[in-house]
Amino acid sequence: MEEIFDECWNSKGIQVFVKRDDLIHPIISGNKWRKLKNYIQTFSLNEHSGILSFGGAYSNHLFALAFVGHSLRIPTVGIVRGEELIITSNPYLNQMNDWGMRLHFVARSLYRDKEIPSEYENYLCIPEGGYGSQAIDGMDNLVHELPSCDAIYCAIGTGATAIGIARATSVLVTGILTLNNRAEIEDHLKDFPAANLKLDDKYIFGKYAKSNADLETFCRDFYEKHQIAIEPIYTGRMFYALVDHIKNGHIAPDSKLVAIHTGGIK
Ligand SMILES: Cc1ncc(COP(=O)(O)O)c(C=O)c1O
Structure with missing residues (x-):
């Protein structure tokens, strides 16, 4: 304080x-760790293969999740809004990719549906922005x-x-x-x-x-x-x-x- x-x-x-x-x-500053920690615990207690979440190209939440995945050796997937994006579109996406997060860039219309690609069905899904x-x-x-x-x-x-x-x-x-x-x-x-x-x-x-x-x-x-x-x-x-x-x-x-x-x- x-x-x-x-x-x-x-x-x-x-x-x-x-x-x-x-x-x-x-x-993982501010509310990021507080929002993620219970999900990480759930991940470690269950049989999930990794953690998947959703966000925009500058999402603080996805950035923090990518870092946590990298630090704790948890596979992570980020579903990112905007099919026009590529890994080098901004330094944050680039860094998330370097930390091992698998990034999927999806069209805004598809993003709205929050569909999970079938190969990640076993992943723990954290709602957009870490809400839940x-x-x-x-x-x-x-x-x-x-x-x-x-x-x-x-x-x-x-x-x-x-x-x-x-x-x-x-x-x-x-x-x-x-x-x-x-x-x-x-x-x-x-x-x-x-x-x-x-x-x-x-x-x-x-x-x-x-x-x-x-x-x-x-x-x-x-x-x-x-x-x-x-x-x-x-x-x-x-x-x-x-x-x-x-x-x-x-x-x-x-x-x-x-x-x-x-x-x-x-
Ligand atoms: C720095 C910062 N402050 C506040 C918030 C808002 O937090 P919440 O989404 O839990 O309302 C966010 C979004 O995640 C954020 O990145």
């Missing part, structure tokens, strides 16, 4: 702590590592991290959506209820991964002030929202906030 200081919140007696999960590991009950359950330990506080802030992609955190605590969790998937997250909440998770979709900045000068400047200034790197896709949006909430008076004076740094800097 690291406390960060700024006139903007210190003047209101508000304390902001950052849970530095980004420091867990240089590659095992990922949600993987957040238990994180919550035990947090101090008592009034609210927790967390970025939302698939929702596994924020839902898992909210289910393991009674503290209010503010989940900052990073893409237009509120309906999908609300569906997940029917399967995994968490009444203390409040969704905020005001910081999507148009669509997933879209940035703008304001957000970019915010991330740069944040690093200069606090020496903590954040990126515009997840943690940048989450901290932007947190600061905005404080500025707009949504946070009661003298509150203690914890922001989860879910990593993503690779």
Whole structure:
């Protein structure tokens, strides 16, 4: 836990702590290991031949899975969205291939069906982005590592991290959506209820991964002030929202906030 200081919140007696999960590991950082660890355990207890999952060309989740496979000598397969891609399309795909992940590039229409090629039927399948009950359950330990506080802030992609955190605590969790998937997250909440998770979709900045000068400047200034790197896709949006909430008076004076740094800097 690291406390960060700024006139903007210190003047209101508000304390902001950052849970530095980004420091867990240089590659399987942030929520990645927490989301994967129960799947890895399932793999080691069962008769699967490997682990397969789905993601985009820049997926932090597939990247982490490829590294885990390489480190633990588990065969891995990545089904990647976009038939136009090749292994050298970006350095991450290249690295995943070097770590031994078998990459299959599929057309967007086929990708939607999440079909598993027949040769991998015996593989343990982790849903897209690492979402699933095992990922949600993987957040238990994180919550035990947090101090008592009034609210927790967390970025939302698939929702596994924020839902898992909210289910393991009674503290209010503010989940900052990073893409237009509120309906999908609300569906997940029917399967995994968490009444203390409040969704905020005001910081999507148009669509997933879209940035703008304001957000970019915010991330740069944040690093200069606090020496903590954040990126515009997840943690940048989450901290932007947190600061905005404080500025707009949504946070009661003298509150203690914890922001989860879910990593993503690779
Ligand atoms: C850095 C980072 N933060 C937050 C998230 C969102 O996590 P989740 O998909 O569990 O909502 C992701 C997506 O996996 C991510 O890569």
